[in-house]
Amino acid sequence: MPGERRPALRHRLLLLALLLPVSAGGSASGLELPHAWSRSFGDINNQLARAVAVDGSGCIVVAGEFVGTVDFGGGPLVSAGGYDIFLARFDPAGGHIWSRRFGGSGQQHASGLAVTGDGDILLAGYFTGTVDFGGLTHTSAGGYDAYAARFDSAGGRLWSRSFGDASDDVCSGVSIGARGAVCLVGHFFGQIDFGGGSLTSAGSADVWIAELDGPSGAHLRSRRFGDAAHQAGRAIDA
Numbered sequence: 001m002p003g004e005r006r007p008a009l010r011h012r013l014l015l016l017a018l019l020l021p022v023s024a025g026g027s028a029s030g031l032e033l034p035h036a037w038s039r040s041f042g043d044i045n046n047q048l049a050r051a052v053a054v055d056g057s058g059c060i061v062v063a064g065e066f067v068g069t070v071d072f073g074g075g076p077l078v079s080a081g082g083y084d085i086f087l088a089r090f091d092p093a094g095g096h097i098w099s100r101r102f103g104g105s106g107q108q109h110a111s112g113l114a115v116t117g118d119g120d121i122l123l124a125g126y127f128t129g130t131v132d133f134g135g136l137t138h139t140s141a142g143g144y145d146a147y148a149a150r151f152d153s154a155g156g157r158l159w160s161r162s163f164g165d166a167s168d169d170v171c172s173g174v175s176i177g178a179r180g181a182v183c184l185v186g187h188f189f190g191q192i193d194f195g196g197g198s199l200t201s202a203g204s205a206d207v208w209i210a211e212l213d214g215p216s217g218a219h220l221r222s223r224r225f226g227d228a229a230h231q232a233g234r235a236i237d238a
Contacts, residue, residue: 037094043068046083051113053121055153058092063110063123077101085110085131087123087155098155105129106140112174112184112235116214119153122182124174133160142166146186148174150217159217163210165190170232177238180214185233188224195219203228209236 041047045068053061065083069076072088073096084103087110091097102108106129114122123133126144130137133149134157145164148171151157163169167190177183187205191198194210196219206226213220225231 039090039094041070041072042066043070045069047086050110050125053113053115055115055119056117057119059097060090060092060094061088061113061115061121062090063087063113063125065109072096072099074099080104082107082129084108085123085125085127087121087151089121089153089155100134100155102131102133104131104137106131107144111170111172114174114176116176116180120158121151121153121155122148122174122176123151124148124171124184126168126170126186127162131162133157136160138162140164143168143189145169146171146184146188146192148182148184148212148217150182150214161212161217163192163194164188165192167191168205172233173235175236175238176214177211181220181238182212182214182217183236183238184210184212185236187232194222196222199224202226204230205232207231207233209233 047066047070049062049064051063065085067079067083069078080103084101085108086101088099089097108127108131110125112124126146128140128144130139141164145162146169147162149160169188169192171184171186173185175183188208189201189205191200206224208224210222211220
């Protein structure tokens with residue numbers, strides 16, 4: 001994340017699935033976890049899986065970022081130069097259903113993922129430059145800006161929003177709240193406005209929490225927490 005060093009390593013994306021055996025009256029302790037399937041994806045560049053979720057049908061949704069080329073089974077995805085976002089859906093056996101790339105100028109990162117009861121996908125993260133999630137281009141205000149996007153089960157964009165100013169603004173997590181609201185968490189420098197008025201940090205990074213309307217992405221409420229030191233929100237569960 002902005003302000004933190006990334007390890008100077010090459011990464012290859014690896015997906016693993018473990019099948020947990022269940023027996024009547026059995027105990028979870030001491031159970032072996034037999035291998036069900038595994039897949040790896042990538043080239044000589046960095047491909048990083050950041051979040052995974054399972055929908056009601058047992059399909060697996062994975063989000064992350066990559067440089068270079070990655071093929072999840074539907075044909076090569078090629079980054080625009082820096083890190084681009086990927087979003088991919090697999091069937092319960094690990095077979096490719098669809099995969100998408102989102103990027104543009106600058107760097108684009110994924111950090112949070114959630115799936116609704118009807119199979120819609122919520123993706124959250126942060127970016128510099130531009131990013132297009134399908135039909136709408138978002139442009140950062142200078143540093144990193146936070147984003148949230150909603151897709152249907154086929155990977156089509158339903159809505160997307162970005163938030164930030166010339167400083168760094170990061171979204172680290174997303175969760176589905178009461179009545180289907182989209183709950184987000186992250187940190188910011190300077191000011192950030194989710195639609196309910198500007199929040200201003202107390203000096204360094206402050207934590208922010210925001211709740212958006214599920215169907216539309218409209219602002220419901222947002223708050224900041226912090227003092228002159230560094231505070232960062234990493235994950236949220238609603």
